[in-house]
Amino acid sequence: MKILISNDDGYQAPGIVALYEALKTVAEVEVVAPEHNNSAKSNALTLHSPLYVQTAQNGFRYVNGTPADCVHIALTGLLGYRPDLVVSGINNGANMGDDTIYSGTVGAAMEGYLFGVPSIAFSQVDKGWGEIEAAAQKAREIVQQMHIKDLVGQAPWLLNINIPNLPLQALQPLRLCRLGRRHAAERVIVQESPRGETMYWIGAAGSAKDDAEGTDFHATALGHVAVTPLKVDLTDHENLVYWAQTAARMVASAAQGVLTGKTIS
Numbered sequence: 001m002k003i004l005i006s007n008d009d010g011y012q013a014p015g016i017v018a019l020y021e022a023l024k025t026v027a028e029v030e031v032v033a034p035e036h037n038n039s040a041k042s043n044a045l046t047l048h049s050p051l052y053v054q055t056a057q058n059g060f061r062y063v064n065g066t067p068a069d070c071v072h073i074a075l076t077g078l079l080g081y082r083p084d085l086v087v088s089g090i091n092n093g094a095n096m097g098d099d100t101i102y103s104g105t106v107g108a109a110m111e112g113y114l115f116g117v118p119s120i121a122f123s124q125v126d127k128g129w130g131e132i133e134a135a136a137q138k139a140r141e142i143v144q145q146m147h148i149k150d151l152v153g154q155a156p157w158l159l160n161i162n163i164p165n166l167p168l169q170a171l172q173p174l175r176l177c178r179l180g181r182r183h184a185a186e187r188v189i190v191q192e193s194p195r196g197e198t199m200y201w202i203g204a205a206g207s208a209k210d211d212a213e214g215t216d217f218h219a220t221a222l223g224h225v226a227v228t229p230l231k232v233d234l235t236d237h238e239n240l241v242y243w244a245q246t247a248a249r250m251v252a253s254a255a256q257g258v259l260t261g262k263t264i265s
Contacts, residue, residue, distance in 0.1 A: 001027040001147055004083040004112070006070045008038045008091065008104025011062040014129045015090035018136035019122065020060075023087065026144055030083075031060040032074040034067055034104075041066045041104040043111065053078065067108035075115045084153035085143065086112025089122030090135050094162050096125075096216040097180040099205065100230065106160055110232065113158040118151065120158075125220045126165045134168040138225060142174070162216055162226045175224040180208055180215035 003023055007016040011033035023029050035054070046065045051073060055061050061078075063070045071086060088108040095103040105121045112119035122139050124132065142161065146152050160179075164171060186203035193199050211217035216226040236243075 001085065001152060002081065002083045003027045003029045003085045003087055003143070004071065004074055004079065004117075005029060005031045005087050006033050006067055006074070006108040007089055008034065008041060008067040008108065010034050010037045011056060011060045013037075013092065014132055015092055015124070015135075016060075018132045019087065019090050019139055022136035022140040023143060026140060026147075027085075030074075030079065032070045032078065033060060033062055034070060035062045035064050038066050038104045040102045041068070041107060042102050043068050043107040045069055045072060067104040068111040071108050071111035071115075075112065075117070083112075083117060085146075086117050086119040087122065087139070087143065088112075088120070090132065090139060090163070091121070091123035092129060093123065093127040094125045094220070095121060095123040095160060096162055096220070096226065097208065098182045100160055100179060100228075106230070109160075110158060110230070113156050114232065116156045118146075118154065118157050121160050123160075123162050124165050125162055128165075130165040131167060134166065134171065135163045137168050138163055138171055142225075158230045158232075160216075160228045160230050162220050164220050164223050164225070166223060170223065172222060172224040174227050175219040177216040177219045177226045177228050178214055179228055180211050180217040182208060 005016060005020055007013060009015055011031065016031065016033055020029055020031055044066045046069050051063055051065045051069055053061050053063050067088065086109060088105045091105040095105055100106045105123055109119040109121035124135050182205060185205055188203050189201040191199045208217045216228055219226040
């Protein structure tokens with residue numbers, strides 16, 4: 001089993017180091033990760049400046065780009081082979097609910113999925129790296145089980161997994177969940193720079209809004225490892241019929257306006 005590891009916290013983050021140490025005992029593992037913290041970069045790719053790859057003393061390769069950049073260039077030439085699995089993380093903090101839209105951790109895994117490789121994004125629920133070794137061991141256990149079940153190296157899938165910051169023995173079994181929802185982010189933080197210019201800092205993420213039973217928020221609050229399968233299709237399938245009817249009325253109104261010489265505003 002060949003595994004590509006990336007993340008969004010940077011190649012020196014404790015989460016990626018722990019993940020590498022855990023997975024190298026069960027697979028051939030290579031790390032291609034951002035040089036610096038790239039949290040909340042989502043699926044962004046660098047298109048207007050060159051990317052450079054450097055090798056750290058521990059053999060990790062790091063890139064002056066985004067998490068998606070790292071996986072993209074790894075899969076399109078840097079590695080020279082196709083890995084069986086892409087693993088991103090372990091992130092310093094949760095990626096649940098709306099977080100998945102912004103998450104660079106999920107973005108790296110999603111890039112692997114877009115290239116047809118099964119991919120997993122691992123995150124710890126709380127920041128600070130508490131019980132990171134336990135989280136890494138749980139990640140290894142999950143990857144091993146996926147391999148045993150012949151799910152690795154086959155048709156692509158994308159999983160978002162959040163692990164509570166608990167000792168290994170205290171972690172509750174995996175629980176399949178849907179994404180919850182967060183309240184809107186807190187107000188922007190306004191400050192004045194030393195030059196008298198106004199600075200704006202994005203406010204903290206909102207608290208859980210939908211944390212009902214069945215969500216990732218609910219599962220992790222009970223100590224379970226939350227597993228959510230993700231997809232890329234953003235189509236609002238439930239409202240396709242409504243929008244088809246609305247579009248038809250708009251086309252009819254525009255046509256009527258042409259016939260009568262009226263402008264439809």
